[in-house]
Amino acid sequence: MYLRIQGLTKKFGGIVAVDNVSMDIEKGEIVGLIGPNGSGKTTLLDTVSGFLEKDGGRVLLDGEDVTKLRPEELARKGAARTFQVCRVFEKMTVLDNLLSVPIKSASEEKSRRVKESIEMTGLGPVTYEYAKNLSGGQKKLLELSRALMLDPEVMLMDEPFAGVDPAMLSRLVNLVRNLNSARKTFILVEHNMAIIRELCNRVVVLDEGKKISEGRPEDIEHDPRVIEAYLG
Amino acid sequence: MSKTSELLPRPVYLLTAGALAFMAILPLLNPGDFIINVAFMVCLYAYLSLCWNLPSGFAGQFSLGHALFYGLGAYSAGLLYMKFQLTPWLGMILGPLLAIGVALVIGYATFRLHFSYYSLAALAVAEVMRLVFLSWDYVGGAYGIWYAPIHSYSWIDFQFNSVRIPYNYITLVMLAGVLLLTWKIRHSDFGLRLMAIRDDEVGARSLGINPLTHKLLILAISAGLTAAGGVLYAQFTQYVEPNSTMSVWVTMDMILPAMMGGLGITYGPVIGSFILTPLSWATRVLLGDTLQIVLRGVILMLIVAFLPDGILKTVIDKYTRPKLIKR
Numbered sequence: 145m146y147l148r149i150q151g152l153t154k155k156f157g158g159i160v161a162v163d164n165v166s167m168d169i170e171k172g173e174i175v176g177l178i179g180p181n182g183s184g185k186t187t188l189l190d191t192v193s194g195f196l197e198k199d200g201g202r203v204l205l206d207g208e209d210v211t212k213l214r215p216e217e218l219a220r221k222g223a224a225r226t227f228q229v230c231r232v233f234e235k236m237t238v239l240d241n242l243l244s245v246p247i248k249s250a251s252e253e254k255s256r257r258v259k260e261s262i263e264m265t266g267l268g269p270v271t272y273e274y275a276k277n278l279s280g281g282q283k284k285l286l287e288l289s290r291a292l293m294l295d296p297e298v299m300l301m302d303e304p305f306a307g308v309d310p311a312m313l314s315r316l317v318n319l320v321r322n323l324n325s326a327r328k329t330f331i332l333v334e335h336n337m338a339i340i341r342e343l344c345n346r347v348v349v350l351d352e353g354k355k356i357s358e359g360r361p362e363d364i365e366h367d368p369r370v371i372e373a374y375l376g
Numbered sequence: 377m378s379k380t381s382e383l384l385p386r387p388v389y390l391l392t393a394g395a396l397a398f399m400a401i402l403p404l405l406n407p408g409d410f411i412i413n414v415a416f417m418v419c420l421y422a423y424l425s426l427c428w429n430l431p432s433g434f435a436g437q438f439s440l441g442h443a444l445f446y447g448l449g450a451y452s453a454g455l456l457y458m459k460f461q462l463t464p465w466l467g468m469i470l471g472p473l474l475a476i477g478v479a480l481v482i483g484y485a486t487f488r489l490h491f492s493y494y495s496l497a498a499l500a501v502a503e504v505m506r507l508v509f510l511s512w513d514y515v516g517g518a519y520g521i522w523y524a525p526i527h528s529y530s531w532i533d534f535q536f537n538s539v540r541i542p543y544n545y546i547t548l549v550m551l552a553g554v555l556l557l558t559w560k561i562r563h564s565d566f567g568l569r570l571m572a573i574r575d576d577e578v579g580a581r582s583l584g585i586n587p588l589t590h591k592l593l594i595l596a597i598s599a600g601l602t603a604a605g606g607v608l609y610a611q612f613t614q615y616v617e618p619n620s621t622m623s624v625w626v627t628m629d630m631i632l633p634a635m636m637g638g639l640g641i642t643y644g645p646v647i648g649s650f651i652l653t654p655l656s657w658a659t660r661v662l663l664g665d666t667l668q669i670v671l672r673g674v675i676l677m678l679i680v681a682f683l684p685d686g687i688l689k690t691v692i693d694k695y696t697r698p699k700l701i702k703r
Contacts, residue, residue, distance in 0.1 A: 195578065219584035231579030233572045235640075237380040244568040245583045255378075272380055272700040275575075287579075294583060 146171040146206055146329055147223075147298055153200035154184075154191045154353075161187040163353035164201070169298070174320070174330040176340040176361065179350035180374050185333045186228060188350065189300045193225045194218050205298070220246075224296035228303045228333070230283040234276035238267055238286055241275050245293035254293075261289040264319065281312035288319065298329040305339055317343065337365070337375070349374060379563060382641055383696040384688060392555075392643050395650050399548050403541035412540055416612060418653040419547040424605045425633035425645030426554045430598040432631075433640030434567060435591055436574030437491050441482070441498025442630050444505055445475035445599040447622035449606025451509070453534070454521035454616040464534040467607040472600035479599035480592060487591045499624065506622040520617025534611045543612050550608065551646075554601055558642045561594075570594055571640070602630075625669075629656075632672065636679050638686030647687060 147169040154162040162184045169175050177185050190196040192203055194215040202211045210218055215225070233241050242258045249257075262268050265285040270278060275286060284304060291299065304320075305313055320330060320343060334340055340347060341361045349357040349364060351373040357364050364370050402415050424446065431437040452474060453467030482501055486494040510518050529536040536542040561567040572580040573587045580587060610616045620626070633648030652675070660668045683690055 193582070195581070214586075215578075215581040216584050216586045219582055225582040227579070227582070231576045231582070233575035233579065235575050236568070236571055240380050240568055240571070243379055243565070244572040244580075244585075246565065246569060246585060270701065272697065290583065 145169070145204075146173075147331075148204040149192060149201070150204070151201040152188065152191060152198060152203070154187055154196055155199045160353050162191055165350070165353070165355050166201075167348050167355070167358070169329060169331065171297070171329055172324065172327045173346060174324055174332065174344045176344035176347040177331055177333045177350065178335065178337075178340065178347055178374060179356075182352075183350040183374075184353040185350055186302055187353075189225065189302055189331070189333065193223065193300055195225075219294060219296075222294070222297040223300065224291035224294050224298070225300045226284075226287050226291055226302060226304055228306070230280075230287050232275035232278070232283050232286050232290070235274060237272050237274060238262075238278070239271050241286055241290050242293055245290060247293060247295070257293055257295075261292055264322075265289045266315065281308045281316075284308055284316065285312070285319075288316070292323070296328070298331070299323075300331045302333045303335070304332065305334060305336060313339075337361075379568060382562065382643075382688075383692050383700070384641075384643065385691060385696050388643055388647075388688065388691070392646055395646070396548065396552060399544070403544045409540065412544060414654055414657045416544050416547055417657065418649055419544065419551045420605060420609065420612075421629055421633055421653050422646045422649035423547060423551040423554055424602060424630045425637075425649055426551070426558055427598045427601045427605065428627075428630040429634045429640065429645050430558065430561065431591065431595045433634055433644070434561065434574065435570040435594050437483075437487070437591055437595065438495045439498050439595075439598075440495045440624065440627055441500075441502035442598075442602055443622045443624065443626035444498065444502035445479060445602040446606040446609070446626060446630075447502075447505065447509070447618065448474045448478065449603030450610035450616045450621045451515060451521070451606075452603070453607040453610040454523070455515065457533070458521050458523060463532050464607060464611055465532075467610070468604050471603035471607050475599040475603035476596045479595045483592045483595045484588075487588050499627075502622055502627070503624065506618045509618040509622065516617070518617065518619075520615060523614035525614050535614065543608070547608060550604065555642070555646060557597075557601075562642050566590070566593075574640070628672070632676060632679075634686075635676070636683070636686055638688030641686065641688045641692075644686055644688050 145168045149165065149167050152162055152165045165188060179185055191198055194213050198211060202209060205221060205223055210221060233244060242261060247254055262271060267285060270282065278286060288304060305316055308316060317339065324330060344361055347361050347364050348355060349370050356373060357367045357370045399415055399419055403412055428439060428442050432439050449467065449471030452471035453464040456462040456466050456470060457464045482497050486497045509515055525537055526533055526535050528538045569585050569590055572585060573590055577587050606621060633652050634645040636652060637648030638644030656668060659671050
């Protein structure tokens with residue numbers, strides 16, 4: 145088991161945003177995380193990645209207990225995170241966004257990775273553009289490729305495909321698929337069921353902080369609890 | 377692939393080099409005490425503004441309390457010399473150490489929060505310290521510390537009264553040094569990480585960057601260097617009192633050149649000080665102290681209204697960067 149989440153709980157005052165959620169993710173899986181707005185998907189990612197303190201539960205990464213790690217420590221262990229609202233470094237160029245990622249490798253290796261990710265994402269023409277001047281889709285691509293500079297084993301992605309035009313969408317989806325074929329693991333928060341069906345091996349459904357269903361995409365779409373809570 | 381340079385047009389480099397060369401030659405031309413003193417202030421405030429720019433411009437930790445570090449430097453030199461008969465050069469060690477200590481305490485307490493908490497905490501500590509020094513008899517209270525000036529000049533006493541120009545050259549060397557340091561930091565991985573923290577701290581953390589250690593380190597560097605500037609000022613005026621070293625106006629004088637020249641740009645504070653400091657001294661002479669402060673306020677408003685990114689940032693965005701972008 146590569147990433148193991150056990151009994152994770154997060155409370156905000158009286159509201160239990162994530163309620164005793166457990167899931168196991170195998171290496172090389174793409175797991176979709178779905179659920180209505182406010183069901184705790186983003187809070188779950190924030191809690192797992194260490195941005196929010198946990199009120200209960202454990203997280204194991206490749207057998208190691210990472211429950212108490214800060215986000216920057218977890219990132220260095222190979223678990224990268226992207227955000228629903230892009231967090232690009234706006235006043236820096238695309239190139240500097242990529243170069244700002246601290247990696248241990250020699251500078252030639254770093255340059256190679258930057259070149260590779262600029263080619264892979266097609267951000268070449270805007271290499272020297274400030275990140276704030278990019279389109280929404282380009283920002284998504286930049287954030288993803290910046291996280292990939294870490295060469296992470298697992299990616300926690302919060303709505304990476306939201307608000308992206310169809311051409312950009314297929315580019316992003318292909319990128320995820322290519323990375324996955326290199327055994328990278330993904331947790332995707334996503335609302336678009338077509339993409340879920342296309343990409344995910346498995347889906348976890350949250351509602352009001354609780355896990356209400358889990359299974360293959362085609363199975364959960366027929367689960368009456370999921371239909372009632374989410375799909376409608 | 378190497379980092380994006382600041383993309384300044386060549387004239388900016390030439391202008392900066394020219395300005396520094398001018399400052400090196402000027403004292404030799406015997407232009408009179410007033411010009412020599414203004415030249416000293418131009419370089420001193422370019423230096424201080426560069427120091428201020430490190431945490432504020434690059435790391436986004438906008439400091440409103442840098443006068444505190446400056447004052448600690450000035451008082452260290454004054455006290456060591458007048459109370460302990462020790463060479464003020466030791467102030468170059470004691471002042472920075474004290475400033476770094478205070479900076480780390482303020483930083484550690486506030487750097488996990490939004491930068492405005494640091495800004496206000498630094499301002500509050502600086503003002504409290506100014507009030508403490510105003511009423512603290514040991515350090516001379518409001519009267520301050522008056523040096524017993526020597527009549528000739530002496531390196532060990534760090535006083536140059538018969539020939540003033542060593543002050544100009546010491547400042548110029550310090551200015552060149554901190555300019556080089558800023559350039560180094562701007563073009564280092566450390567500098568990129570500082571800017572990443574400035575632009576989006578959560579994003580930076582998600583990539584494995586620890587904001588607290590980065591902010592503390594750059595603030596410590598800046599505080600130490602600012603205190604060294606305070607030592608220089610104390611030796612130059614041979615008189616240290618709280619209002620002219622620790623008040624928020626002193627911090628303002630560090631902020632304005634950087635804002636005008638270009639916040640977070642290596643050469644910004646230098647360009648800013650070479651424009652603002654002579655202007656401020658000219659108006660002080662022509663209009664008096666009060667109107668001079670009014671004028672400073674007007675300049676600040678004009679900068680915010682018309683050049684919110686500063687001169688150099690505007691130049692870069694209008695002239696050099698568009699050429700690099702293929703649309």
